[in-house]
Amino acid sequence: MTAQAPSPLLEVKNLKKHFPLKSGMFARGGDLVYAVDGVSFNLGKAETLGMVGESGCGKSTVGRTVLKLIEPTAGEIRVNGVDIAPLNRREMRPYRLEMQIIFQDPYASLNPRMTAGEIVGEPLLVHGIASGQEREDRVAELFRRVGLRPDQMRKYPHEFSGGQRQRIGIARALSLDPKVIIADEPVSALDVSIQAQVINLLMDLQDELGLSYLFIAHDLSVVEHISHRVAVMYLGRIVELADRVELFVNPKHPYTEALLSAVPRADPTLDRSGRQVLTGDVPSPISPPPGCHFHTRCPYAVADCKTRTPELREVAPGHWAACHLR
């Protein structure tokens, strides 16, 4: 889609994940939750793609499906050109080395019964990369890299602060030397001061190691700070995808406009009268509205929007939007 990278590290095409609403013996062919409904994007080397959207828009499901933590319903997930969507657990193993994840909740993402060193060293153990003293040394090196002291390896997760725990999670993700890291709201659960530290750590690691991030977040200012490109999701679909500056300065999709105008600005003199305030709620992903998902809340909606689904089109070079009116 975005023609810039000749062979993207990660290429997602028309990814879908529909969850059955009821599970059990008697629920056959029941309602589906259209959590992710045709999402496509590319991720190049050393690139950060920000992914924003409201709660429940499917952005986390995208991250987890890309890692096959959740089996996709349809679509392709190409890593270095190979589609990993149909692979089973055993066939996935080599691709685990390519892609790792950083979780949102620094408390639930670390096993409380394992020491920090065991947590960070486990991937090395599982893939038989290093053992004994060598593993110990690698883990110590990873600790240093994420700003922890190697002598903290013997401590348990509850002995660390939230920010430190997130660093342990980052060290675990880095231990296999992945090319792509899915960062699933990695700073949403942290204090603002700690958020900045963790963001800076992620950016430094990108410079040093050439990592690519799929950075999922709902905080636009964080995304603006870290991303090269930004994708905006609404109800399971990407509605706009563009370079960071382009998206923040010149949004094309009405939903992006509304999102941007909702960002709080620390400037009391700013005239906010022109602000676009969305009314109503996000429709249910169980029965998303026909046509453009956003037409129920869009101030510009016309009759066409209610019947025809807008495709993601390149409205300007490198700037993609899914809107009939642009």
Next chain:
Amino acid sequence: MSQAPAMTRISARFARFLDSDFFFSYRNSPVAIVASFLTVTLILAALFAPFLTPQNPFNPAELNLMDGLTHPMQAGLGSNRVFWLGADEQGRDVFSALLYGSRVSLFVGFASTIFSAFLGVTLGVLAGYFGGRTDALIMRVTDVQLSFPAILVALLVFGVARGVIPPEFQERVALWVMVVALGLANWAQYARTVRASTLVERQKDYVSAARIIGRSPAPIMARHVLPNVAGPVFVIATINLALAILEEATLSFLGAGLPVTQPSLGTLIRFGQQQLFSGEWWILVFPALMLITLALSINLLGDWLRDALDPKIK
């Protein structure tokens, strides 16, 4: 690694334990203190029975028929020795029989508890982790199991074993048959509890992280899920230990239990009640008191443990 830091770590851990809510709750619960004291004493007494008793009550050579039916605190006619808790009609010291009997009872209790906990925890983790059909199958079996009394299940297993095992081996394996019978009767509660906690833990991101680094289901269950669902198991196991001892006593009392050569407290009570109406009360009353004390103190300990570990009651 040097010895010193390890020692300080252990002593630091011990200091932290003494400072914990758990230990505070223990110190402030007279019931727990008395119950744990009694439990430990009875276990130690059973363990060291050969050193604490004047005779081995099941070695016929050490019995003197002249001591038969000696009253408590009286000297036997044959050995001229004071029998604290009296003797039965064969001159068997009731005190010695008690300690040897509680040995068998405790062994069966512990072994069957470990067996049922192992079985229940394994099935519970499997059901909770895999969900779907595996879960449905295991949980339906659990429902069936819980819908009739454990003692019936044990009797059933016992009856089958009696039919299947050749008679010449029966006495030798009787103890293990009892362990298996009680184990199969009591696993369901572990399975249910562990399944519920596994369902909670499975959703947590550390399990997802283990899957993403490429761990297979078996190590995820063993290394990640199991340590985090084990807490309640100890509470159930403690309460179950008392239950297993009582169930074993019931089976032995009914005569379906252990052979006469390895009498447990239940067997002693069965012998004792045959003589109750002829006035030899001590042969019944002391084993019964022992059984009550043992089961009650373990049960109270389990009750306290459950409350102390329950964050909602704190």
